[in-house]
Amino acid sequence: MGVRQWFLGWPVIRQITGDDPLGRGSAVRSARTERTVPRTAQADSVTRSICPYCAVGCGQQVFVKDGAVTQIEGDPDSPISRGRLCPKGSASKQLVTSPSRVTKVLYRRPHGTDWDELPLDQAMEMIADRVLATREQTWQQRDDEGRTLRRTMGIASLGGATLDNEENYLMKKLYTAMGAVQIENQARI
Template sequence: MRLNRRDFVKLSSATALGVAFTGLGMGCKKTAVTKIAQMKPDWSKETTSVCAYCSVGCGLVVTTSLQTKRAINVEGNPDHPINEGSLCAKGASSIQMTENNLRNGKCLYRAPYSGEWEEKSWDWCKKRIAKLAKKSRDKAFVEKNDKGQVVNRNMGVASLGSAALDNEECYAMHAFMRAQGIVYLEHQARI
């Protein structure tokens, strides 16, 4: 068989397309069927949430498997007034914040003036954060003002709320901060 240049290009293109499109469905069918079956109401639960990436506050619908108690799908909430079901690229990939095998699941701590990181337990980290927060509060706490009036203010800590929080979360965070005596409260939506 004798091929000229034009026939060779045609034959090569047809072969490349055939090889490329032949393997597209391989292995995907079983995964897709399994995922669809997991998303049925008998096997999963849908919960509304808010995207945590920026201050827009787009609504999400998170589908959680009832067997594994893990998120299996995240999509835009069509009933949400801000995004009406659409999501940006970051919001669409927000499932990776919880379901990502590459995410570091351990706490790393670097002591002051040290160049080495140490793995620490979550309990150790929580206790350290609580200890340092109390130390900052005690250091900057003002019980009485110049006139002798009781004010109970924490002047050394400030709080910046997130616009990605819903009203209930903002209320709980505000109450927690006020209980510590924090007076410098601000919100991302006002900045």
């Protein structure tokens, strides 16, 4: 390709000399542009979901190829967000695809300096045992004046911004049933 041919291939020159003076069509298209396809075009499936970050409940479309999430975008059919996502929602793909995401149960023993991998069943049993022991040790049936309390001050819950309304509802029910009174949530962006 000569210099003249290369120069005439510039989009601005094609725009000025061609039939697309506003630069909205063929003047701005190139061979590379023609080969470009959206990241979502090759997805095997698209699943509708809800953004996990706050209680707003923005709709998301999750694009999957070969069993892996390839893209997450706002769902234009969502009556709540109408296809829009905040910066956190737009970056939510990182929740499932980040190489630094922990996917195994890690446990650091008391006074330990290293993390050990545990089977999920063992970790769940350890948590249940500790919750029951703490509740038993800190249970207050009555106060000093004989008034019924039925509570524990040894267990508390602090929810975060990645919990949705349903999860918060279930956590409130669970902790209340266990007798906890300190149940809080930070659900702001």
